[in-house]
Amino acid sequence: MSIKFDKEKEKLSLKNKGITDDKVIKDLITLKENTPHLLKSKIPCEMYDKINLMCRKYMDRMARFEVDYDFIVDEKSFKNVAICFLECAPFMHSKVINHPVNPYWKVCDYHIDDTVIVKAVDDIKKAREEFFSQSIPLSSNVQIRIGLFYCENKTYICFIWNHMGFDGGGYKAFWTDFCQNYSEYVLYGKSPVNFSTGLRNYDRIYKDMEPDFAKKAKKQLANVSPKDKHILPFENRNKEENVIIVSREVSEGTFSKVIEKAKSVGATVNDVLLSAYINAFGKVTGMRDDEGISVACATDLRRHLKDSTDIGYTNHVSFIHCAIESKGKDIRETLNNVSAKTKELKKDPYIGLHGIPLLNFAYKSMFYIQAEAIVKLFYKNPTLSVSNVGAINTNAFSLANNPPFSAFVAGAAKNKPCAVMTALTINGKLNASMCLRGNENDKELLERFFTEFKKSIESLA
Numbered sequence: 001m002s003i004k005f006d007k008e009k010e011k012l013s014l015k016n017k018g019i020t021d022d023k024v025i026k027d028l029i030t031l032k033e034n035t036p037h038l039l040k041s042k043i044p045c046e047m048y049d050k051i052n053l054m055c056r057k058y059m060d061r062m063a064r065f066e067v068d069y070d071f072i073v074d075e076k077s078f079k080n081v082a083i084c085f086l087e088c089a090p091f092m093h094s095k096v097i098n099h100p101v102n103p104y105w106k107v108c109d110y111h112i113d114d115t116v117i118v119k120a121v122d123d124i125k126k127a128r129e130e131f132f133s134q135s136i137p138l139s140s141n142v143q144i145r146i147g148l149f150y151c152e153n154k155t156y157i158c159f160i161w162n163h164m165g166f167d168g169g170g171y172k173a174f175w176t177d178f179c180q181n182y183s184e185y186v187l188y189g190k191s192p193v194n195f196s197t198g199l200r201n202y203d204r205i206y207k208d209m210e211p212d213f214a215k216k217a218k219k220q221l222a223n224v225s226p227k228d229k230h231i232l233p234f235e236n237r238n239k240e241e242n243v244i245i246v247s248r249e250v251s252e253g254t255f256s257k258v259i260e261k262a263k264s265v266g267a268t269v270n271d272v273l274l275s276a277y278i279n280a281f282g283k284v285t286g287m288r289d290d291e292g293i294s295v296a297c298a299t300d301l302r303r304h305l306k307d308s309t310d311i312g313y314t315n316h317v318s319f320i321h322c323a324i325e326s327k328g329k330d331i332r333e334t335l336n337n338v339s340a341k342t343k344e345l346k347k348d349p350y351i352g353l354h355g356i357p358l359l360n361f362a363y364k365s366m367f368y369i370q371a372e373a374i375v376k377l378f379y380k381n382p383t384l385s386v387s388n389v390g391a392i393n394t395n396a397f398s399l400a401n402n403p404p405f406s407a408f409v410a411g412a413a414k415n416k417p418c419a420v421m422t423a424l425t426i427n428g429k430l431n432a433s434m435c436l437r438g439n440e441n442d443k444e445l446l447e448r449f450f451t452e453f454k455k456s457i458e459s460l461a
Helices: 007-017 022-034 047-057 075-088 124-132 168-188 202-206 211-217 252-264 269-285 331-346 356-365 368-378 440-459
Strands: 042-044 062-069 094-097 104-107 116-120 144-151 154-162 243-250 293-300 317-324 384-391 404-409 419-426 429-437
Touching: 007 022, 007 075, 022 075, 047 356, 047 368, 062 168, 075 116, 075 144, 075 168, 124 144, 124 154, 124 243, 168 384, 202 356, 243 252, 243 440, 252 269, 252 429, 252 440, 269 293, 269 331, 269 384, 269 419, 269 440, 317 331, 356 368, 404 419, 404 429, 429 440
Parallel strands: 116 144, 293 384, 384 419
Antiparallel strands: 042 104, 062 154, 062 404, 094 104, 144 154, 243 429, 293 317, 419 429
16 A cells, blocks of 8 residues: 655654754655655564563663764764654654554654753763663653763763664664764765665564575574573562663773683683673672573574675574583683583574574464463573673774774663673773662672672683
């Protein structure tokens, strides 16, 4: 069914949303005219959207990221680019309708000031904490907020968005596109309309596979996770509203030595993060050296794609389980045990793909309200897990030839007892954090955890 497109009405709508450049309006209208699905008023929730909707039971559904630049980003240009992004990803200016049969995104009108908050601040730490403590309700007309904070001739750009929209890999794709559009717009006057408008379906992950392999991958129904009762000793398991973020940095000089040491024993950066996590857990809980433990590790399913440029901004993530039989007496022994286990896991050609076809079957064959109840019965939210966003490509994240000098990721605020550590590296520096709904006692525990985590990392150097 064709969608009637009134150019004059669209032009007025874009002006009302805050675009200040007539050429950008003209080029955006042309793009939308040639991409009819951008004009839909209702967008179906894809499988991963539904999974993250279900996960409101375990977390606040918010993803958090920050990228810092040593110059003043132009506010007007930034807002024009941000509107173009929203128009190319209309689910990000939609409210979520939690329909019992089939949830969907209802596209909403907005002004760019609903999404982009601009402030000159004296205390960037306080501004960051306040920004990251917020939550975007399902009923909001926008599902992403961006804080443009100016402090001491630097620009700190903070993001918080509904995790139903996209994961860390999706964020990296979005921000790479944003930076390229901003740069070409500011430097060369090119309209910033080159954002991905591709499909967000979960099964796009199979598109580059050989037919026989894809057929077998779609039959990987089971996703058996090891039974593990280890939890961090939080004060209680009450659901609390305060968002706590605790983080640590490891300098480039130290972390480069750690990576070199890991490589010498055949271990990866992920192995180092998992090992330091386990070692720190053991220190704050009094875990025995010969005790086994399982920690879930996020894996980006885009690893199965040869070309990810034609998919939309979405979630493509799964978890593998690093279950070792003994922690080990020190970080080096833990690293050896973890490395051996992850090598074993990586031998599986279907890594990360197990269980996804079964989830899709549940959501396709039942009303959503039924599927959510059934999936909850079998879904095990990992209490201990690590998610590594990886190394930030500072060239791809450059704004008008200005690369970022720092970055930070915090992930969703989990309900106790879930303890999910997120990490990234930028300019060789490691930044790791944990985001939790909790109280001051919980924060104190996480501070002790990260002190031990950093000690474990540094001891490898």
